[in-house]
Amino acid sequence: MIKINIGGVPEHFNLAWYLTLKNGEYKEKGIHLRWYDYPGGTGVMCEALRNKDIDIAVILTEGIIKDIIEGNNSKIVQTFVQSPLVWGIHVAHDSHYKTISDLKGTKAAISRYGSGSHLMTYINAKNNHWNLENDLDFETITDLNGAVEGLTNGKADYFLWEKFMTKPLVDNGTFRCIGYCPTPWPCFVIAVREEFLRTNSEDVKTILNIINKTTLEFKLIPDIDKTIANRYGQKIEDVQDWLLITEWSQHIMDEQTVLNIQKQLFDLKIIPEIVNYNSLVQII
Structure with a gap:
């Protein structure tokens, strides 16, 4: 075998x-x-x-x-x-960011460079006509648990992850979802x-x-x-x-x-x- x-x-x-x-x-x-x-x-x-x-x-x-x-x-x-894949764009529940445009120039949490959470921040930036060199910044957080810690502690400002897997974290008040970014x-x-x-x-x-x-x-x-x-x-x-x-x-x-x-x-x-x-x- x-x-x-x-x-x-x-x-x-x-x-x-x-x-x-x-x-x-x-x-x-x-x-x-x-x-x-x-x-x-x-x-x-x-x-x-x-x-x-x-x-x-x-x-x-x-x-x-x-x-x-x-x-x-x-x-x-x-x-x-x-x-x-429908990516939810998430911020900490008590974050002052309310819309996707508020995130321009802030720090995105990513599992690692080359990951989907990293690459999709570029898609989101393009969709919103941001400058890809000046308006993106990253904090590596390993996985979803790392994102919870990173956003809660303010090490990063937003995080893209699959909409439905993060829904329980939205429901329990850990995250707020302020928009979506589907893969094209x-x-x-x-x-x-x-x-x-x-x-x-x-x-x-x-x-x-x-x-x-x-x-x-x-x-x-x-x-x-x-x-x-x-x-x-x-x-x-x-x-x-x-x-x-x-x-x-x-x-x-x-x-x-x-x-x-x-x-x-x-x-x-x-x-x-x-x-x-x-x-x-x-x-x-």
């Missing part, structure tokens, strides 16, 4: 992986798939791929594209979540280390086939809204709203979409160049 390590954020988007692992579906195909939670997000997972700590990552599209261009020897093999592209992809892919492409195909069958029918699973609410500490009405706007994918990202993403990242000076499709994506 081959052992394969996979990583992702411990969020509702990845519940399908937990369900298929719990059901032993990979072991039935001779694969010992070991899941690792990465609450620190994309930047930490990029490093884990580089260090060979994991073979596969379920990872934010913009983050892995940036890291592959910067030398991460991995390839995108499939889109995992087709719909945009499909939000999650599945990336695999190239070295691993060269010798284990059939096993990767098997894994994709299993997870795709589950995501295809994910919303039809009985009481899935209650399962998500209980597991992630969310209100059931919030989970139902999230399910309405979230669409999983079972397909590879097409060339035009990859080009469009790169153009936007290049315009924001997040990536130094636009590379060809095959440098980022491998069809298996």
Whole structure:
């Protein structure tokens, strides 16, 4: 039985992986798939791929594209979540900031450089016509718990994180959400280390086939809204709203979409160049 390590954020988007692992579906195909939670997000997972700590990552599209261009020897093999990720823009509950425009020139909390919380501050700045060099400043806070501490203690002024995962912190008065910033592209992809892919492409195909069958029918699973609410500490009405706007994918990202993403990242000076499709994506 081959052992394969996979990583992702411990969020509702990845519940399908937990369900298929719990059901032993990979072991039935001779694969010992070991899941690792990465609450620190994309930047930490990029490093884990580089260090060979994991073979596969379920990872934010913009983050892995940036890291592959910067030398991460991995390839995108499939889109995992087709719909945009809705990032909430959060401040401490007692902060004097009331609107997004108030945040111009203040300090953003980010999990780490190259993470989604870092890159999306640029998208938000562009959306609001800020100067990308003068109006952005950053404080590294590692993860969501670090953001709570950083915003509460005033080390940072605002923080972008997935809307529904932070909703309980808004509900309990830790954060206030003053706006939203959706990703202008499909939000999650599945990336695999190239070295691993060269010798284990059939096993990767098997894994994709299993997870795709589950995501295809994910919303039809009985009481899935209650399962998500209980597991992630969310209100059931919030989970139902999230399910309405979230669409999983079972397909590879097409060339035009990859080009469009790169153009936007290049315009924001997040990536130094636009590379060809095959440098980022491998069809298996």
